[in-house]
Amino acid sequence: MAVEHVPPAEAGGHATSTGLDNVKIAMWAFLGSEFLLFGAMISTYLLYRNRAVTGPKPADVYDIPFTSVSSFVLLMSSLTMVLALAAIQRGDHHKTRVWLLATALLGMTFISGQIYEFTIFVQEGFTVRSSPAGSAFFVLTSFHGAHVTIGILMLLSLVAMSLRGALPQSRHTTVEYVGLYWHFVDIIWIIIFTVIYLVPS
Amino acid sequence: MTTASVAQRSSAFARPTAKTGVWSWMTTVDHKRIGIMYGVTAMVFFVLGGVEALLIRLQLATPEGQVLSADQYNQLFTMHGITMIFLVVMPLGAAFFNYMMPIMLGARDVAFPRLNAFSYWAFLGGGIFMYSSFFINQAPDGGWFGYAPLSVKLPGHGMTVYALGLIILGISSTVAAVNFLTTIVNMRAPGMSLMRMPVFVWMTFVVQFLLVFALPVLTVALFQLLFDRTLGTQFFGDSTSNPILWQHLFWLFGHPEVYILILPAMGIVSEILPVFSKKPLFGYPVVVFSGIAIGFMGWGVWAHHMFAVGLGPVANTAFALSTMFIAVPTGVKIFNWIGTLWGGSIRFKTPMLFSLGFIAMFIIGGLSGVTHAIVPHDYQQTDTYYIVAHFHYVLFGGAIFGLFAGIYYWWPKITGKLLDERVGRLHFWLMLIGFNLTFAPFHILGLQGMARRTYQYPKNYGFDFWNLVSTVGAFVIALSILTFFWNVIKTRKRGETAGADPWDGRTLEWTIPSPPPEYNFAEIPVVHALDDFWHRKYVEDKEGRLVPVPAGAQEAAGHATEGYGGDDHGIHMPSQSYMPLIAAIGLPIVGWGITFEQYWLAIVGGVVTFAGLYAWALEPSTEELH
Numbered sequence: 001m002a003v004e005h006v007p008p009a010e011a012g013g014h015a016t017s018t019g020l021d022n023v024k025i026a027m028w029a030f031l032g033s034e035f036l037l038f039g040a041m042i043s044t045y046l047l048y049r050n051r052a053v054t055g056p057k058p059a060d061v062y063d064i065p066f067t068s069v070s071s072f073v074l075l076m077s078s079l080t081m082v083l084a085l086a087a088i089q090r091g092d093h094h095k096t097r098v099w100l101l102a103t104a105l106l107g108m109t110f111i112s113g114q115i116y117e118f119t120i121f122v123q124e125g126f127t128v129r130s131s132p133a134g135s136a137f138f139v140l141t142s143f144h145g146a147h148v149t150i151g152i153l154m155l156l157s158l159v160a161m162s163l164r165g166a167l168p169q170s171r172h173t174t175v176e177y178v179g180l181y182w183h184f185v186d187i188i189w190i191i192i193f194t195v196i197y198l199v200p201s
Numbered sequence: 202m203t204t205a206s207v208a209q210r211s212s213a214f215a216r217p218t219a220k221t222g223v224w225s226w227m228t229t230v231d232h233k234r235i236g237i238m239y240g241v242t243a244m245v246f247f248v249l250g251g252v253e254a255l256l257i258r259l260q261l262a263t264p265e266g267q268v269l270s271a272d273q274y275n276q277l278f279t280m281h282g283i284t285m286i287f288l289v290v291m292p293l294g295a296a297f298f299n300y301m302m303p304i305m306l307g308a309r310d311v312a313f314p315r316l317n318a319f320s321y322w323a324f325l326g327g328g329i330f331m332y333s334s335f336f337i338n339q340a341p342d343g344g345w346f347g348y349a350p351l352s353v354k355l356p357g358h359g360m361t362v363y364a365l366g367l368i369i370l371g372i373s374s375t376v377a378a379v380n381f382l383t384t385i386v387n388m389r390a391p392g393m394s395l396m397r398m399p400v401f402v403w404m405t406f407v408v409q410f411l412l413v414f415a416l417p418v419l420t421v422a423l424f425q426l427l428f429d430r431t432l433g434t435q436f437f438g439d440s441t442s443n444p445i446l447w448q449h450l451f452w453l454f455g456h457p458e459v460y461i462l463i464l465p466a467m468g469i470v471s472e473i474l475p476v477f478s479k480k481p482l483f484g485y486p487v488v489v490f491s492g493i494a495i496g497f498m499g500w501g502v503w504a505h506h507m508f509a510v511g512l513g514p515v516a517n518t519a520f521a522l523s524t525m526f527i528a529v530p531t532g533v534k535i536f537n538w539i540g541t542l543w544g545g546s547i548r549f550k551t552p553m554l555f556s557l558g559f560i561a562m563f564i565i566g567g568l569s570g571v572t573h574a575i576v577p578h579d580y581q582q583t584d585t586y587y588i589v590a591h592f593h594y595v596l597f598g599g600a601i602f603g604l605f606a607g608i609y610y611w612w613p614k615i616t617g618k619l620l621d622e623r624v625g626r627l628h629f630w631l632m633l634i635g636f637n638l639t640f641a642p643f644h645i646l647g648l649q650g651m652a653r654r655t656y657q658y659p660k661n662y663g664f665d666f667w668n669l670v671s672t673v674g675a676f677v678i679a680l681s682i683l684t685f686f687w688n689v690i691k692t693r694k695r696g697e698t699a700g701a702d703p704w705d706g707r708t709l710e711w712t713i714p715s716p717p718p719e720y721n722f723a724e725i726p727v728v729h730a731l732d733d734f735w736h737r738k739y740v741e742d743k744e745g746r747l748v749p750v751p752a753g754a755q756e757a758a759g760h761a762t763e764g765y766g767g768d769d770h771g772i773h774m775p776s777q778s779y780m781p782l783i784a785a786i787g788l789p790i791v792g793w794g795i796t797f798e799q800y801w802l803a804i805v806g807g808v809v810t811f812a813g814l815y816a817w818a819l820e821p822s823t824e825e826l827h
Contacts, residue, residue, distance in 0.1 A: 016387040016388065017386065017387050017388065017389040017393075018386060018387055020387065022312040022313065022383050022387050022388075025312075025382070025383045025386050025387055026312065026313065026379050026380070026382075026383045029378070029379045029382045029383065029413055030375075030379050030413075032413060032414065033375055033378075033379070033413045033414065033416070033417050034417065036414050036415075036417040036418055037417035037418075037420060037421060039417075039418075040417065040418045040421035040422070040450055040453075041421050044421070044425070044436070044446065044450075047443055047446060048436075048442070048443070051439070051441040051442065051443075052441070053440065053441050128428075128432060128433070128434050129432075129433040129434060129435060130435075131435055131439065131441065132435045132436060132439050132441055132442040132443075134434075134435070135425075135428070135429075135434035135435045135436050136436070138434075139424065139425070139428060139434065139436075157815075157818075
């Protein structure tokens with residue numbers, strides 16, 4: 001490969017056994033762990049989605065067209081994330097900031113949609129306390145929302161670093177790792193969206 | 202002052218540089234110091250957990266005991282379990298992962314030194330948070346397994362503290378596991394292929410996989426419990442919620458956890474037996490693969506903790522079979538250990554005694570485990586002292602004996618002084634006798650029907666004699682632990698100096714001075730074979746006998762005894778940092794805030810953690826030298 005190998009700073013400048021950066025391996029291990037976290041919550045949801053004696057069941061309150069749109073918005077953010085990484089790799093700092101900011105804005109749009117949706121559900125009587133189904137739904141989706149929010153904070157931090165000149169082309173891997181996390185959050189949402197909204201109960 | 206602030210303009214305040222004193226320990230990122238801190242902290246918790254056990258045994262020494270109230274008893278047996286599992290055996294394993302694993306790989310440090318420090322402080326914070334509940338007399342009282350819906354409904358703050366404390370400890374373990382995984386995958390010395398790694402490193406590797414994948418499942422269950430108790434969610438409390446969801450999630454974590462606890466001890470023993478038998482480990486690849494097999498199969502047996510729940514005959518049969526199968530790789534390991542001893546020239550030093558004790562006790566514990574796999578038997582044994590006997594034989598007779606073997610084995614490397622052999626022997630025999638006096642009678646009591654977790658038993662049930670024997674045994678164990686501390690104090694000043702290689706070792710840690718310099722290896726070693734160091738010291742003659750390599754050849758082969766720990770060639774190690782400590786301090790503050798519903802306090806804790814993490818991300822890992 002013609003790509004120049006930069007020894008990772010965390011490895012004390014030494015070559016690594018696999019040739020991959022330590023942070024990349026750690027990020028993959030961490031995301032593997034996160035899959036199990038969401039896996040357990042999704043299992044709980046599948047077990048509980050029909051458990052509501054009083055109050056509405058999940059299927060009664062879902063607005064699938066609305067959530068489809070906000071899911072589309074979130075998935076598009078993976079595209080802008082890829083564009084941000086491509087931009088920093090060729091050293092275009094202006095485009096890097098534009099695409100990072102776009103990714104963050106798409107993420108915020110998704111979160112706003114989630115807050116709106118939650119408000120409507122609560123008004124219709126489907127709450128975190130109303131039934132096991134409600135508990136499972138809100139805990140699963142708000143854990144995902146928390147992950148998106150952390151991702152948005154990381155993206156905005158990258159923008160701030162870039163504006164201060166602290167994100168040179170040589171640190172493109174930092175954008176890559178935030179991107180890995182961001183794509184993971186998107187992939188998990190595809191699973192959650194399918195399981196919650198699309199699979200008939 | 203002004204010059205300093207100019208030089209350090211990049212960070213909020215000056216990087217710590219002290220090499221001695223309290224602050225040097227508080228801000229260290231050296232894997233060896235962090236390992237020592239893990240070990241010392243775990244020993245303090247071991248004493249606390251032991252005192253709890255002694256109180257439990259005093260209460261049960263006689264029928265209708267009056268030493269404790271029922272509430273106190275519930276808190277003590279819960280905290281004893283949590284302490285021994287999460288605050289003693291896991292962190293003692295982590296102490297060795299921290300100290301030894303990087304050296305055995307030929308690395309200078311772990312992959313993420315500051316993350317490593319954060320793991321330790323989060324562990325300490327979680328432990329202090331758990332124990333702070335004793336001050337309000339509301340320690341967790343729902344068992345270490347915290348079965349919901351009971352744990353949702355228990356009054357007081359105990360089970361909230363349990364959920365939050367385990368979440369904090371889970372954060373600590375998860376980031377440590379990610380760190381160690383990366384270290385093993387990526388930081389091996391040149392030539393250290395996976396099949397040249399010492400078995401201890403291999404078992405560490407398997408444990409990290411188990412931690413990374415098992416802990417999130419527990420975390421989800423703990424959040425569900427926490428939200429049920431604080432936010433009014435209905436995961437366990439509603440009439441339509443599933444009463445055994447908790448058990449499934451808990452044991453899906455809890456059974457891999459059993460292997461998280463025992464695999465480090467298996468790794469330690471696999472290092473010690475070859476050294477004190479002067480033979481290579483019998484069937485190294487088989488030991489490695491059976492360890493991996495245990496790692497995989499450990500996931501398929503969780504419901505054997507739930508035979509009596511009523512899952513139905515199909516599920517019970519499946520889990521009975523998988524439970525019997527998992528005894529196979531474990532049995533394979535035992536044969537490998539015995540094969541290692543076979544025909545070896547055995548030296549009965551203290552580490553070896555503890556290793557042999559481990560094998561013997563672990564076999565008993567393993568066999569009684571297989572008896573639970575027979576479902577009709579299990580119906581009889583469930584929730585009796587027979588189960589208590591089984592898991593103490595595995596976790597004390599197994600894990601704790603193995604860990605003490607490791608302590609005696611690596612003590613000279615860590616401190617530069619040998620522990621006293623005679624006191625060590627006394628410690629071993631007292632512990633072995635005390636252990637069997639305490640826990641062997643539990644088999645009988647359990648089969649007679651004495652139930653677990655009840656704070657009194659009636660007269661004339663035939664329980665009196667064996668309970669008294671067990672209590673006496675518990676105090677013999679306590680005495681044996683005191684002999685260990687006596688040994689430590691006695692040899693601290695006057696102990697025999699160890700030198701680099703006191704046991705005639707086989708792995709890389711014995712090539713560097715005792716205690717090792719901060720940078721471990723002045724030159725990164727190049728590895729040519731499994732047990733590379735051994736092959737630099739010994740060759741086989743025509744009859745297959747071991748012959749030491751002549752001294753001159755030894756030097757040519759790479760300073761066998763002087764080792765790689767020569768001059769500091771201006772090696773630049775990661776700088777000390779305040780940030781891991783600051784980030785970790787926030788976690789128990791969040792915990793207290795949520796427990797007492799003082800949400801401003803939780804927000805303060807969150808801000809402290811967040812600020813620490815942010816400053817950490819912006820601070821370079823290695824400060825330029827000025």
